[in-house]
Amino acid sequence: MKVYLAIDFGSTYTKLTAVDMENEVILATAKDITTVEDDIMIGFDKAFTKLKAEINKKIDFDKVEFIGKTACSSAAGGLKMVAIGLVPELTAEAAKKAALGAGARVIKTYSYELNHREMEEIKATPLDIILLAGGTDGGNKECIIHNAKMIVEHEIKVPVVVAGNKAAIDEIEEIFKNAGIDYYVAANVMPFINKLNVEPSREEIRKVFMNRIVEAKGMKQAEDYIKGILMPTPAAVLKAAEILSVGTDDEDGIGDLIVVDIGGATTDVHSIAKGEPTKPSVMIKGLEEPFAKRTVEGDLGMRYSALALLEAAGTRKIRNYLHDSLKQVDVKAECKHRHDNIRVVPQTEEEIRFDEAMAMAATELAMTRHCGILECVYTPMGTMFNQNGKDLTETPFVIGTGGVIIHSMNPAGILRAGNFNEQDPIHLKPLEPRFLVDKTYILSAMGLLAQDYPEVAIRVMKKYLVEAK
Incomplete structure (x- = not known):
C-alpha cells in the first residue's frame, strides 16, 4: 500500500497523518508530546509507534510503502x-x-x-x-x-x-x-x-x-529522516486553504473561504478571497489585500494568552457567551487558572463550556481585526463609503480548526461568533456562511500533501471536513 506521511512538529504535540494514496483516505493519525528541548525525535518516535499500531489494525505495517515523508513545524515558538x-x-x-x-x-x-x-x-x-x-x-x-x-x-x-x-x-x-x-x-x-x-x-x-x-531549533535529525521540513505550520494551513478554495485544473475547489484556527497562544485567521466591495457606492481605500491573507492575534489564545484574551475581550464579553448555568463563575480566576496550567484539558461540562465562551470571544475579536471595515464619507454627490481591507460578507464557508473547536460540543456556535453583527455594521464579516470543522486535524497535513499531490489533498479535505450546524 502506498502511503504519504505528513508530520506536524507542533509547539505542544507532534502530529502524524498517514494518507492511503490509492483510496484517498486517512489511514491513521497519531500524536505525542513534542520534545524539542531534548531530542525532537523522541516525541516523534512515540507518535510513530502509535501510528504503526493504528495502521496494523487495518493492514500489516510491513506492506506499507511510504512514497513521501514531509513535515511542517511550529515547535519552539515557530x-x-x-x-x-x-x-x-x-x-x-x-x-x-x-x-x-x-x-x-x-x-x-x-x-x-x-x-x-x-x-x-x-x-x-x-x-x-x-x-x-x-x-x-x-x-x-x-x-x-x-x-x-x-x-x-x-x-x-x-x-x-x-x-x-x-x-x-x-x-x-x-x-x-x-x-x-x-x-x-x-x-x-x-x-x-x-x-x-x-x-x-x-x-x-x-x-x-x-x-x-530547522537546524537552529535542533531539528536536524528530523530533517535527515524526512528529507526536508518544508514550511512553518501556519504556512501549511494557508496552503491547504488556498488549494481547497481555488482547486486545480483537474479538481474543482469550493470557492472563497475563511479558516479560524484557535490555539493556546494565538488565534490565526486565513481568508482566501479577493474581498472586493459587494455593495454600490463603496470604494477601495488603502493597501491592496493579498488573495491569501493571514492574520495572527497573539493576545487571543486559550492557554498561554488566556490573560491577554481576558484583557482584550473584557469580563463582560466572555460572560455574555457563557451558558446560563455559569453566569456567576469567576471569569478572571478561570482565565488565570488556564494561563497558569497551559496543558490543562477540560474534563467537566462546566470547564468545556467556559473554554467555548473564551473561544467565542477570541473568534469575534479575531474576525473583527481580520476583515475589512467601512468608513462613511460625505461628498457633493451624497454619502459614499471607503472600504479598508476585505469585504468578506458573502464568503460561503468558514472552517474551524484547533483543539477547542475540534473537541467542542458546539463548534458552529464558536464560529458563529465571528459572523456579521448588525450592531457593528462597519466590520465586513460573513453574513450566512456554512461551517466546516477540521475534526481529524488534517489541514496542515493537507498543505504538505498539496505540495506533491494537490488533487488528492483537495479530495481528502472534501471527505473529512465535517459540516457543523
Missing part, C-alpha cells in the same frame, strides 16, 4: 520575525503581510530610519528572521540602506530577507557581504504604491526556514 519598512501604512504594512503569509509570527513592525534605541530593542528580541523592505522601485532608497547599515552596526546576526526598492539592492548586498550577514534577496514587496507582491518574499522566508531555522 518562526519569529521583525518586519521593517518605510511608511507604516505602506511598505511596513506590506512587509508585515508578506511575513504573516509565510507563516511567521511578526513580533513587531518598524518604519522610517531606525534609531539606536530601536536597534537595541530588535537586538534584545529573540528573532529568527528580519524582513527588510522600504521604498517603491525607483523611489526612496536612503531609508532601507540606512537600516541595512544599522543592522550591521549593531551586529544583529540573524538571516535578513531583503525585499525593498530594487535601486538599493546592489549597495545593500555589498554592505551585508562585507559584514558577513546571511541575507536573501527577493522582489520588492511593494514595487509601486498600493501594489503588493508578497509571494517572492514568502518563498525566500520559506527557504530560510528550511536552511537555517
